[in-house]
Amino acid sequence: MLKINDLRVEYEKGVPTLDHYDLTVNDGELVSLLGPSGCGKTTTLRAVAGFVDTAGGHITISERDVTKIPPNKRDIGLVFQSYALFPHLTVFQNVAFGLRMRRISKKDQKKRVDEALRLVDLEGLDQRRPAQLSGGQQQRVALARAVVIEPQLLLLDEPLSNLDAKLRVNMRTEIRRLQQRLSVTTLYVTHDQIEALAISDRVVVMNQGRIEQSGTPEEIYKQPQTPFVADFMGFENHFAGTVRAIAADAIDVQAADTTFKATQVSGDLRAGDAVWVYFRSEAAQLATEATPNSLPVTVLLRTFQGNTIEYVIQSDLGEFKVRMPEDQVRFEAGPAYLSLNPDSLIVMPK
Amino acid sequence: MRRTVSILVLPALLFIFIFFVLPILFLLAQSFLDPETGQLTLTGYIDFFQKETSQIIYVRTLRLGLTITLINIVLAYPASYVLARMPARRRTMAMSLVILPLMTNPVARTYAWLIILGRTGLINNTLLGLGLIERPERLIYTEGAIILGLTQLFLPLMILSLVSAMENIPKDVEQAARSLGANGITAFLRVIVPLSADGLVLGATLVFTGSITAYVTPVILGGNRMLMLSTLLRQRSMMAFDEQGATVVAVVMIVTALAVNLIVRMLRPKPTAQR
Numbered sequence: 271m272l273k274i275n276d277l278r279v280e281y282e283k284g285v286p287t288l289d290h291y292d293l294t295v296n297d298g299e300l301v302s303l304l305g306p307s308g309c310g311k312t313t314t315l316r317a318v319a320g321f322v323d324t325a326g327g328h329i330t331i332s333e334r335d336v337t338k339i340p341p342n343k344r345d346i347g348l349v350f351q352s353y354a355l356f357p358h359l360t361v362f363q364n365v366a367f368g369l370r371m372r373r374i375s376k377k378d379q380k381k382r383v384d385e386a387l388r389l390v391d392l393e394g395l396d397q398r399r400p401a402q403l404s405g406g407q408q409q410r411v412a413l414a415r416a417v418v419i420e421p422q423l424l425l426l427d428e429p430l431s432n433l434d435a436k437l438r439v440n441m442r443t444e445i446r447r448l449q450q451r452l453s454v455t456t457l458y459v460t461h462d463q464i465e466a467l468a469i470s471d472r473v474v475v476m477n478q479g480r481i482e483q484s485g486t487p488e489e490i491y492k493q494p495q496t497p498f499v500a501d502f503m504g505f506e507n508h509f510a511g512t513v514r515a516i517a518a519d520a521i522d523v524q525a526a527d528t529t530f531k532a533t534q535v536s537g538d539l540r541a542g543d544a545v546w547v548y549f550r551s552e553a554a555q556l557a558t559e560a561t562p563n564s565l566p567v568t569v570l571l572r573t574f575q576g577n578t579i580e581y582v583i584q585s586d587l588g589e590f591k592v593r594m595p596e597d598q599v600r601f602e603a604g605p606a607y608l609s610l611n612p613d614s615l616i617v618m619p620k
Numbered sequence: 621m622r623r624t625v626s627i628l629v630l631p632a633l634l635f636i637f638i639f640f641v642l643p644i645l646f647l648l649a650q651s652f653l654d655p656e657t658g659q660l661t662l663t664g665y666i667d668f669f670q671k672e673t674s675q676i677i678y679v680r681t682l683r684l685g686l687t688i689t690l691i692n693i694v695l696a697y698p699a700s701y702v703l704a705r706m707p708a709r710r711r712t713m714a715m716s717l718v719i720l721p722l723m724t725n726p727v728a729r730t731y732a733w734l735i736i737l738g739r740t741g742l743i744n745n746t747l748l749g750l751g752l753i754e755r756p757e758r759l760i761y762t763e764g765a766i767i768l769g770l771t772q773l774f775l776p777l778m779i780l781s782l783v784s785a786m787e788n789i790p791k792d793v794e795q796a797a798r799s800l801g802a803n804g805i806t807a808f809l810r811v812i813v814p815l816s817a818d819g820l821v822l823g824a825t826l827v828f829t830g831s832i833t834a835y836v837t838p839v840i841l842g843g844n845r846m847l848m849l850s851t852l853l854r855q856r857s858m859m860a861f862d863e864q865g866a867t868v869v870a871v872v873m874i875v876t877a878l879a880v881n882l883i884v885r886m887l888r889p890k891p892t893a894q895r
Contacts, residue, residue, distance in 0.1 A: 321795055341798040342807075348799035354792035358814045367810075371801030412796075419800065 271297050272318065272423055272455060277327035279317055287313050288479045291327070295423075298453035300446070304466040305476035306502070311459045314476075315425050318457060320344050332422045342371070344423075347416030347454075351428040353408045355400040361387070361411050362396035368419035386418035389448060406437045413445065417452060424449065424456040430465060442469055463503055467491055475499050495536040495618060497546055505548040509587035510620060513543045521617055523547055526586040528565050532615035544620040551591040553614035556581060557607045564609040569601050583608060644874065651867035664868040674852065678872070681849045684763060685832040688770045692778040692827050693820065695771070700782035701812060705791070715783065719776050726773070730840045733769050734760065737841070765841040766848070770831050777830070778823040785819025786812065821888045829877040849873045
């Protein structure tokens, strides 16, 4: 288990990159830190690995406070975006490096390295040099090298960013399978939402050194709690409104001349509060007539995108994007109605 | 295409041939000729390798070259590591400090050593003043003085070679070693050193060949008392007017330098096969 309590990291004195930072990764859990570059996710991982000095707080790995312990004594497996293989050593020697450092006998080294290489499908390549391997193979070696030491904690720093799109999806699945098979506690850093959603037990969205939201991939995807998470998770549309009434199962929000019903609410809200209402472009519908929860709009542009059609529309509440299945009725430029399902609207305090 | 290229290198090649290769060939020929009869002979070489004085000087030259190279490696490795890991801007500044000694005149720089090491130099005066010694120690015209002078002269070269090799070692690779359980020293020895071997070989070759052929420093700090090959060469040709003896020394020096280069190149680890 990894526990971070009240962590503070300063690259520049007095200017914290992380402050009052708390995070727990339970045994066998894979938690990903998700956020744009500069949000502090890599700093967090490097602090856990011991490559960044902490200015306050505690880091505990398996009940052991490692805050002041050097990286080589933290018992971690670390996988880098750049793979960071030892170019002068063979695949076998690369994977055996951590075992050598632990003074494991030659015989056991061989056994464990062979097993680790089998786990990542690299049998028979043990005498190659890193430069003779493809990017995907190199990352597998890096993975084998990190898990062969059976670390208390596995840290992965954007491990797939240097791979091409197709390989990335395959490796993602493989990393997840390997992680579950070894049930190793894992912290995974990425800037790719889809990757984070696909691979994690829990996703922690970070922004400017703070945790915006932490939850299961489904929660993060469906119920963002802050404007930042909503934007980051692909809620392309939002407008401002005011809370009119609150009922047990729904909330009424007024925006321009329309009152919308919404069921997804984040945070404590009271009548009269200013709020943001977010919705996904594919959760909205265009209609020819007004319906409950709809808004008169003008269609500006229609673009064909394969199995969907994307519309850019203008309304009193601003410009929106709507994406509808390709086989539905198409709308021409001109007046129409935007119909919003109450379940697809997310209301959060402004 | 190929023809134009060869035409382009022709002037430089011609220059090197006329002013470098030809003189060396003459030198080589002269070392095998009897100065009186003009007959082919090996006496020059037999004399050189049989005479005790030249034996001593030859061995001393090699020994000093080796010592200076080793001291340079030991001094330069940690410093180069720190330099290579500095942020780019600070490194540029630090590197210009490192090469500053190379910008100063070698004669002036070596005379500065006299101020420190001379009979009435800084060290002797200090020791006398403190009452630690009763009369000035001989510090100059010793092997130690030559080692000091040449180490100082070549340290920048060694550091430059090592830094340029270490700059290319990604920090990630070193951190990977740390994360796998290597402490700082082990990571340095198992990752940084092997990955900077090219720089080490280059630096060591430059320093060694530089040391066994250096002239100004041994003349001023070694004098006639502590001769090296280069100073022996001068003595033979300028003072003893022993033309053939001088050419023999010159050839021995050149062959030794070339041989060391060749041996080092053969011993050097093969570059990893690239895909």
